[in-house]
Amino acid sequence: MIVKCAELLYSFFKIGLMGFGGGYSMLSMIITESEKFSITAQQFADLNALDMIVPGPIAINAATYVGYLYAGFWGALAATVGVSLPSIIIITLVMRFIEKYKENKFMNSFLSGVKPAAVGLIAAASLTIASGVLLQPGAQLATLFSDFFGTVSVFLVAVFAVTAVCNIKFNINPILLTLLAGAAGAIWYML
Amino acid sequence: MNKNKFKILWALFVIFFKAGTFTFAGGLAMLPVIEKDVVEKYKLMPKEDFMEYATLAQTLPGVIALNCACFVGRRAGGFLGMLVAGFGATFSAFALMIAATVLLQFVPQEGPVAGAFMGIRAASAALVLSAAFSLGRHNLKSRFAVVVMLAAFALVLFAKVSAPLVVLAAGAAGYVYQRIKSKGEVAK
Numbered sequence: 001m002i003v004k005c006a007e008l009l010y011s012f013f014k015i016g017l018m019g020f021g022g023g024y025s026m027l028s029m030i031i032t033e034s035e036k037f038s039i040t041a042q043q044f045a046d047l048n049a050l051d052m053i054v055p056g057p058i059a060i061n062a063a064t065y066v067g068y069l070y071a072g073f074w075g076a077l078a079a080t081v082g083v084s085l086p087s088i089i090i091i092t093l094v095m096r097f098i099e100k101y102k103e104n105k106f107m108n109s110f111l112s113g114v115k116p117a118a119v120g121l122i123a124a125a126s127l128t129i130a131s132g133v134l135l136q137p138g139a140q141l142a143t144l145f146s147d148f149f150g151t152v153s154v155f156l157v158a159v160f161a162v163t164a165v166c167n168i169k170f171n172i173n174p175i176l177l178t179l180l181a182g183a184a185g186a187i188w189y190m191l
Numbered sequence: 192m193n194k195n196k197f198k199i200l201w202a203l204f205v206i207f208f209k210a211g212t213f214t215f216a217g218g219l220a221m222l223p224v225i226e227k228d229v230v231e232k233y234k235l236m237p238k239e240d241f242m243e244y245a246t247l248a249q250t251l252p253g254v255i256a257l258n259c260a261c262f263v264g265r266r267a268g269g270f271l272g273m274l275v276a277g278f279g280a281t282f283s284a285f286a287l288m289i290a291a292t293v294l295l296q297f298v299p300q301e302g303p304v305a306g307a308f309m310g311i312r313a314a315s316a317a318l319v320l321s322a323a324f325s326l327g328r329h330n331l332k333s334r335f336a337v338v339v340m341l342a343a344f345a346l347v348l349f350a351k352v353s354a355p356l357v358v359l360a361a362g363a364a365g366y367v368y369q370r371i372k373s374k375g376e377v378a379k
Contacts, residue, residue, distance in 0.1 A: 018355035019252045020362075024322040026254075029354035032347050045312030046295060048319060054291050056211050056284020057221075057254045064288035073289065080285050087253035088277060091261040092270075094247065106366065111250060113365020114358055116336035119327040120343030121354055126320035128348070133312040156313040163317035168324045178314045185310020186303040 004071040005078035007036065012063050012082030017090075019083070020111065023058025025118040026083070028125035030062050037070040041132020048129070052175050059083055134160055155188050199268045200275050202233045207260045207279030221256045222248075225263070235267040256280050335368055 011033055019026040031044055047065045051058050060080055067079030131141055134156045143151045159181050166172040206228040210221040222245050230238045241263070248258035257280050264276030300308060331337050339361050346352040 014355045016253050018358040019254070020250075020358060021326070022249070022255050024319070024326070027319070028347075029358070032351075032354040042312060045315040046308075048315040049311050050288070050291050050295065054284065054287045055213065056287065057256045057281070059254045060257070060281050060284040061288045064285050065292050068289055068292045076285070076289055076292075080281065083254065084257055084277065084281060087251075087257045087261050088273065090251055090253065091258060091265060091273070094251065095262070095265050098247075105369075107250070109366045109369030110362040111365065112336075112369055113339055113361040113363070115330040116327075116340040117343035117358055117361030119323050119330055120340040120345075121347060121357065122319060122323035122326060123340075124344045124348040126316055126323060129312075129316040129319060133309070133316055137309075153309075156309060159310050159313040160317045163314040164320050167318060167321040174318050174321075177318070178311055181310040181314030182307040183310070185313075186307040188310070189303045189306025 001071065001074070005074050008067050008070060008075050008079040009082040011036065012067075012079045013085055016059070016083040016086035019059065019086075020114045021118040023062075024122050026059040027062050028118075028121040030059075030066060031125045031128055032121070034066055037066055039066055039069060041129050043069065044129050045133045049178055052178060130160060159184060196268070199235070200272060202235070203260075203264050203268055203272050203276040204279040206233065207256075207264075207276045208282065211256065211280045212283040222259065225256075225259060229263055235263065240266070254281075339364060 012030075015026055015029045015033060019029065027048070034044075047062060050065065051061050054061055060083065063079035063083040064076045067076035069075075071078070134152055135141065136151060136153050139151045141151070163177050163181055166177055167174055206225060209228070210225045213224075226238075226241055226245070229235050230241050244262035244266070245259055248255050248262060251258050257277055260276035260280040261273050264273040266272075268275065298304065298308075327340070331340060343357050343361055346357050347354055
C-alpha cells in the first residue's frame with residue numbers, strides 16, 4: 001500500500017515537473033507512463049469521457065482517477081499531491097527571481113522544442129487509446145494483420161472517424177458528440 | 192492571525208474554489224473567471240500583475256490553474272495563501288472525480304449499456320486526437336517544430352520511450368536549435 005502510493009507520488013511528480021502545455025499534454029504523459037499502474041486503454045477512454053462531466057483541471061482529474069484505480073483513496077491522494085507539488089516548488093522559486101525569469105532566453109528556446117513535442121505526445125496518446133478501444137469484444141491487437149475484420153470493429157472505427165471530423169473540422173461540442181456516440185453504440189448493440 | 196490576513200485567505204479560498212468547481216473543460220477556461228474576482232471583486236492586485244502571472248502560469252510546467260493559484264496566493268497571502276489557494280483550486284476536481292470513479296464501477300457493463308460504453312470510448316479517443324490538432328494549429332509553424340512533433344510521436348508510440356524523457360529531450364533540442372539559428376544570423 002505504502003509502496004504503491006510512493007510509486008504514484010513519484011510518477012506523478014515527474015509528470016507535473018515535465019508537464020508543459022496544460023492538461024492534455026499531461027494526460028498523454030499519464031497514458032504512456034501508466035503501464036506501471038495497469039490501467040487499460042478502455043479505462044483511459046472512460047477517464048477522458050468523465051473529464052468532460054467532472055469540473056476542474058484535467059491533470060488533477062486524471063491523477064485522482066489513476067491513483068484511485070491503482071491504490072484506492074490514498075492512491076488518489078498521493079497521485080494528486082504528486083502532480084501538484086512541482087507547481088508549489090517552481091512558483092516559490094520563480095516568485096523570488098521573477099524579473100530574471102521573464103527575460104530568460106534559455107526558457108524560451110527550451111519551450112520552442114517542448115511545445116511541438118506535446119502535440120506529438122497527445123497524438124500518440126490518442127492512437128494508444130484507439131488501439132485498445134476500437135477492437136471487437138475480446139479481440140487482441142496481435143491478430144490485426146492475420147484477421148483484420150475479426151480484430152477491428154468497423155462500426156467503432158466509423159464512430160472514431162466521424163467524431164474526429166465533427167470536432168476538428170466542424171467544431172461540434174464534444175459533450176454532444178460523446179452522447180451521440182453512446183446512443184449509437186447502444187442502438188448498434190441491439191441491432 | 193489578525194483579522195485582515197484571515198479575510199485575504201478566505202477570499203483566496205473562495206476565488207479558486209469557485210473557479211475549480213464551476214468551470215469545465217480544463218484549467219485554461221478558468222483564467223477569465225479568476226481574473227474578474229482577483230482584480231475587480233476582491234482587488235488583490237492590479238490587472239497587469241495578474242496578467243503577468245497568468246502568462247507565466249501557462250509557460251511553466253504543471254497544472255495551469257494550480258500555477259495561477261500559487262502565484263496569486265503567494266503574492267496576496269504568503270506561503271499560507273499559496274497553500275489555501277492551491278487547495279481551493281484542486282479540491283473539487285479531486286472530490287468529484289473520486290465520486291465519479293466510484294460510481295463508474297457500479298455501472299453494469301452488459302447489454303446495450305456495454306454498447307453505449309464502446310461508442311463513448313471510441314468518441315473519447317477521437318477527442319484526444321482533436322486536442323492534438325487544435326494544439327498543433329498554433330505550435331507547428333516551422334519545419335523544426337514539425338520534425339520534433341514527429342520524433343516525439345514515434346519515440347513514445349513505437350520505441351516506448353518514457354514521455355517525461357521525450358519532453359526533456361525536446362526542450363534540449365529546442366535550446367540547441369535556437370542557439371545555432373541565432374549564431375547563423377549573427378554570421379550573416
